[in-house]
Amino acid sequence: MSDQISFSCPIPMPGYDKITLAHGGGGSFSYKLLHELIFKYLNSEPLATEHDGAVVEINGVKLAFSTDSYVIDPVFFPGGNIGELAVYGTVNDIACCGAKPLFLSLSLIIEEGLPVEQLEIILASVRRAADRAGVSVVTGDTKVVGHGKGDKIFVNTSGVGLVYTNTNISPRRAEPGDAVLLSGT
DSSP: OOOOOOOOSSOOOSOOSSOOGGGGSSSHHHHHHIIIIIHHHOOOHHHHTTOSEEEEEETTEEEEEEEEEEOOSSSEETTEEHHHHHHHHHHHHHHTTTEEEEEEEEEEEEETTOOHHHHHHHHHHHHHHHHHHTOEEEEEEEEEEOTTSSSSEEEEEEEEEEEOSSOOOOGGGOOTTOOOOOOOO
């Protein structure tokens, strides 16, 4: 008689000593990374909601705050590019907090050798997307890494918006029968 081992996909990892791409995929490995490592060191109440945005109150004013990083390949795809994806993604996260998006930061990590023409196309799309969304890019940062040390360009956007409702919007509060609203074209 032989011992049989059963596997399921993805193969369970009881422990790990290195981060893999699976940890960034949004599934069970991401959940483990958050709960077993990140929350071990960072544990604020808004962070514990696991929402893509946080609602914080300052002097009686409720603000929504979110950040997101975009590390996609290809950076140009049918219908868009990494620049507008970054703007719309962060604006969406702020709106999903019940807030009107107002301001964004834009940080770029550019790989040496990226054609300037491609960077201009990305920046023009950031500007168009920000104008369409009614937000202003008010701060940012730019870094250049050596050739082969990045993947063309990585973009991070953070956003701030004003919460204008008393509604506590959260994915955890969704219930069967709730309406789902979609925006865009």
